[in-house]
Amino acid sequence: MNEFALIQQLTRSAPANSTVVLGPGDDCAVLDLGLPDRWVLFKTDAVVEGVHFLRATPPPAVGHKALGRCLSDMAAMGGAPSSAVITVALPPDLPESWALGLYEGIRRLAERFGLAIVGGETSSSPGGIFVSVAMLGTVAPGRCARRTGSQPGDSLWVTGELGGSIEGHHLDFEPRVGEALWLTEHFMPRAMIDLSDGLAGDLRHLVGAEGRGAELLAEAIPVSRAARRRARDTAGAPAPLAAALADGEDFELLFAQPPRRAVALIDAWKKRFPTTRLSCIGRITAEPGLRLRRRGKIEPLVLHGYEHFA
Numbered sequence: 486m487n488e489f490a491l492i493q494q495l496t497r498s499a500p501a502n503s504t505v506v507l508g509p510g511d512d513c514a515v516l517d518l519g520l521p522d523r524w525v526l527f528k529t530d531a532v533v534e535g536v537h538f539l540r541a542t543p544p545p546a547v548g549h550k551a552l553g554r555c556l557s558d559m560a561a562m563g564g565a566p567s568s569a570v571i572t573v574a575l576p577p578d579l580p581e582s583w584a585l586g587l588y589e590g591i592r593r594l595a596e597r598f599g600l601a602i603v604g605g606e607t608s609s610s611p612g613g614i615f616v617s618v619a620m621l622g623t624v625a626p627g628r629c630a631r632r633t634g635s636q637p638g639d640s641l642w643v644t645g646e647l648g649g650s651i652e653g654h655h656l657d658f659e660p661r662v663g664e665a666l667w668l669t670e671h672f673m674p675r676a677m678i679d680l681s682d683g684l685a686g687d688l689r690h691l692v693g694a695e696g697r698g699a700e701l702l703a704e705a706i707p708v709s710r711a712a713r714r715r716a717r718d719t720a721g722a723p724a725p726l727a728a729a730l731a732d733g734e735d736f737e738l739l740f741a742q743p744p745r746r747a748v749a750l751i752d753a754w755k756k757r758f759p760t761t762r763l764s765c766i767g768r769i770t771a772e773p774g775l776r777l778r779r780r781g782k783i784e785p786l787v788l789h790g791y792e793h794f795a
Contacts, residue, residue, distance in 0.1 A: 492509070496509035496510070504516045504517055504518055505517075507631065510632070511562070511631055511632050512528070512558040512559075512561040512632070512678060512679060513527060513528040513559060513561075513562045513564065513622070514526070514528070515527075515562070515629060522625060522626070523623045523624065523626075524623065524624050524626055524629060525621060525622070525623055526559060526562055526564040526620075526621065526622040526624055527619075527621055528558045528559060528619070528620045528622075529555070529617060529618065529619040529620070530551070530554040530555045530558065530617070530618055531551075531615065531616065531617040532547065532550055532551045532554070532615075532616050533613065533614075533615055534613030534614040534615070535613055537550065537655075538550065538656070540613075542656065543586065544584075544585075544586030544587040544589070544590065545586050545587070545589050545590030545593070546590060546656040546657065547587055547590065547614075547616065547656075548586070548587040548588060548589065548590025548591035548592075548593075548594070548616075549591070549593070549594050549656065550655065550656050550658075551571075551591065551616040551617075551618050552569065552590075552591050552594050552595060552600075552618055553594060553658060553736065554618070554681065554736070555569065555618045555619075555620040556598060556620070556660035556662055557660045557661065557681065558679060559620065559622045559660075559662060560660055560662045560664070560666075560679060560738065561665065561677055561678050561738065562622075562629060562630050562631070562665075562677075563624050563628045563629055563630040563665050563666065563668070564622035564623060564624040564629075564665075565622055565623055565624065565662075566598055566620060566622040566662065567601065567620075567621045567622050568600065568602070568603045568620070568621050569595070569600060569601070569602055569603070569618055569620040569621070570602070570603060570605040570606075570618075570619050571602060571604075571605035571606075571616070572605050572606040572607075572608075572615075572616070572617040572619075573587065573605070573606075573607050573608070573614075573615070573616050574607075574608040574609065574610035574614070574615040574616075575608075575609065575610055575614055576609070576611075576612070576613065576614065577609050579614070587616065594660075598660070598662055600620075624669075627673075628669040628673065629669075630665070630668075630669055630673070630674050630676070630677040630740070631676060632677070632678050632690055632691050633695055634675045634741075635675045635676040635691060635692065635695070635697060635741035635769045636675060636741075636769060637697060637770055637771040638743075638744060638768060638769065639675055639676075639741040639742060639743060639744065639768065639769040640741070640743075640744045640747055640767075640768055640769075641688075641701070641739065641740075641741055641765065641767040641768060641769065642738075642739070642740050642741075642742060642763060642764065642765055642766065643680070643684070643707065643737055643738065643739050643740075643764055644661055644664060644737045644738045644761060644762065644763055645661075645707065645735065645737040645761060645762055646707040646708065646709035646710075646712075646729075646735075646762060647680070647684055647706065647707055647709060647712070647728075647729035647730075647735045647737065648708055648709050648711065648712025648725065648728035648729035648730075648732045648735070649709050649710075649711030649712035649713075649714065649728055650709075650711070650732055650734040650735055651732065651734075652711035652714070653711070654709070654711060654734070654735070655734035655736075658734075658735070660736065661679070661736070661737065661738045661761075664738060664758060664761065665677070665738060667757055668738075668740065671753060672742060672746055672749075672750050672753070674740035674741060674742060675740075675741045675743065676691055676740065676741045677738060677739065677740035677741070678690055678691050678738075678739050678740075679736055679737070679738055679739070680733075680735045680736060680738070680739055681733060681735075681736060682733045683731045683732055683733035683735075683789075684701075684729065684731075684735075685730040685731050685775070685786060685788040685789055686731070686733070686789050687739060688701075688739065688775060689775065689789075691739065691741070692769060692773075692775075693773075696773055697769055697771060697773065698769070698770040698771070698772045698773045698774045698775060698776070699767055699769055699770060699775050699776070700767050700768055700775075700776045700778055700783065701766055701767035701775070701776070701777050701778065701786065702766060702767050702778050703726055703777055703779035703780075704779070705764055705765060705766045705767070706726065706729050706730070706764070706766050707762055707766075708728070708729040709729070712728035712732065713725045727788060730788045731788045731789065741769055744768070747765060750763075751763065751765075
């Protein structure tokens with residue numbers, strides 16, 4: 486199976502009703518439930534043992550990751566998270582302390598973002614551990630960021646640093662909720678997505694729906710120290726740039742802005758978020774496809790991000 490082709494097949498005939506503003510295809514569903522000047526964001530995500538974490542992973546870190554993934558998707562839409570329910574399926578031989586540790590990690594992160602945990606479901610699992618989070622949030626209609634909307638010539642921006650998340654970042658990342666709320670208030674992005682499957686993969690979602698392309702400047706991509714260490718110390722590992730493009734689970738924001746805003750954005754960002762890096766890494770093009778400019782030469786970007794079932 487191909488993950489994204491399967492999603493298209495599953496959602497092609499998905500039922501809808503009058504509450505649906507935006508259905509499958511973005512980071513969250515957008516619903517109009519009659520709230521004054523607010524839309525409701527609805528998101529679900531899951532982490533699975535052996536895919537997203539190992540049995541030896543500390544339970545609070547698993548809880549942080551499970552909740553943080555949904556928070557990151559809320560951020561990508563410019564939303565304010567409100568509440569969540571948690572579903573867990575656990576092997577019968579797992580000690581109770583593991584489940585308590587899981588919820589401790591969930592509780593800590595939820596409290597930091599003012600998020601209420603309002604229920605859920607527990608089940609036994611004949612195999613590994615499974616944790617699913619369903620989350621609600623709200624957004625003002627004029628500040629709802631989407632994957633679509635970028636224009637040729639728009640500059641591409643990314644928060645933080647990329648690559649090497651397997652070294653630990655994928656378990657303790659900071660969901661960029663505050664940064665996204667500030668962006669949508671002061672510098673509303675033309676399009677935005679969070680980087681869960683890698684820059685090379687998620688950028689395709691940002692441009693592909695509208696038949697556009699992008700050109701990335703290799704020297705501008707913020708490669709993390711972990712990516713540089715991993716490429717240097719592990720035999721057969723990808724080069725640092727390749728890690729930054731394809732590793733995935735960075736959970737940073739990627740967004741498009743009109744180029745005329747660049748100087749004002751950089752200046753305001755440094756004052757508001759002095760410890761969080763912001764980098765302009767390329768531009769949207771009218772020509773479809775992704776390209777990489779490196780040492781003055783332009784070449785097709787053949788790397789892809791992470792795909793389930795691949």
